[in-house]
Amino acid sequence: MDQLIQLKTRGLIIQDDNRVISYLRSVGYYRLTGYMFHLQTNDGNHTFQENTSFDDVILHYKFDNKLRILLLSYLDRIEVALRARLIDNYSINLGFFWYVDSNYYENKNIHDIITSEVISRFNDPQERFLRAYKSKYTSETYPPANMGMEILSFGKLSKMFEGLINDSTKLEIAKSLTLPNAAILASWLNHLTNVRNACAHHSRIWNRKFSAERPVIPSRKDYKFNGDIPENFNTTLYGVISIIIRLLSVINPNNSFEAKVLSLFQEYPQINFRKMGFPNGWEKNPAWKPWTNKL
Structure with a gap:
């Protein structure tokens, strides 16, 4: 395997080839390289620091x-x-x-993002509590805040x-x-x-x-x-x-x-x-x- 050979060429100590190959297949070479950079020298060739082993890489990964x-x-x-x-x-x-009243927002763009998200989720409700509310209050455009907040992500x-x-x-x-x-x-x-x-x-x-x-x-x-x-x-x-x-x-x-x-x-x-x-x-x-x- 080319990636295994490359790691050895760069000075990484490998005691079990099959173990390394297993990690490369299950985790991926690219992801594992993120746990290698701090173990390498600054020579521009990604050479590993002296006595660095694959176990060191996996320890940081875990x-x-x-x-x-x-x-x-x-x-x-x-x-x-x-x-x-x-x-x-x-x-x-x-x-x-x-939460749907723009007067309570200093940033109207954020108001639009929030209300659009809620309307989209309310128009095609996947959550049981939204379906129950919508079937009972058929004239409502939005759910109340206690429901509307539940469908917003941490970021929103x-x-x-x-x-x-x-x-x-x-x-x-x-x-x-x-x-x-x-x-x-x-x-x-x-x-x-x-x-x-x-x-x-x-x-x-x-x-x-x-x-x-x-x-x-x-x-x-x-x-x-x-x-x-x-x-x-x-x-x-x-x-x-x-x-x-x-x-x-x-x-x-x-x-x-x-x-x-x-x-x-x-x-x-x-x-x-x-x-x-x-x-x-x-x-x-x-x-x-x-x-x-x-x-």
Whole structure:
């Protein structure tokens, strides 16, 4: 197999050819190369660093896979909490069909995107609750907010929150999640949407740089993260994990996300966590420390 020969030519230590071929067929050469770059020299020929073996590649692949699954499971909780807050906080003040009124949106384009999505799903309902509502209320064009929000993805919900006018209800949601204003929360939600999409599409995540839609990091004393925050905090997994822990500290104070992250790190001590944005000494003084202690 040409790919196997190429890996050997580049200096990768391979003890079992059949094992490598099996991974190449089941995972794919292109996907696996994403876990090789940091193990190679900068000579322009993709030569592997001395004593690098195929086991090193697979170790990072397996770590990344477990990390993606862990992130997805807890990002789902943030998505559900955002949906509940949008439904409850706005519906109480504005009624069950508030989300289709363009007057409540600062960004009318986002209003059009949201309503078009809901209309499309409502006209050809696949969900049982939509079919039941539509058969009973035949004159309605839209479902009420508690149903309409359920058919929107995390990305659409995040964009909806960003596009709403900056009123007391929007600020109330941000404050309930330990943030000083809605703009910061909107940036966090858009950022986490990108993380969630990368995880859902099985993209390499562990040392990824998230350069699009960077989250705003609060600087005011009562809202800032703990310790000295690295310059790349809002583009790396260190920032992502810190943001998730902070949101979960309010949404689900007894969650086990932090413990599971630390357990995963202990399972893979060979991982260079600095490539994930973690600074020296983070174990004793993590960015999220005040939030796990205070809330």
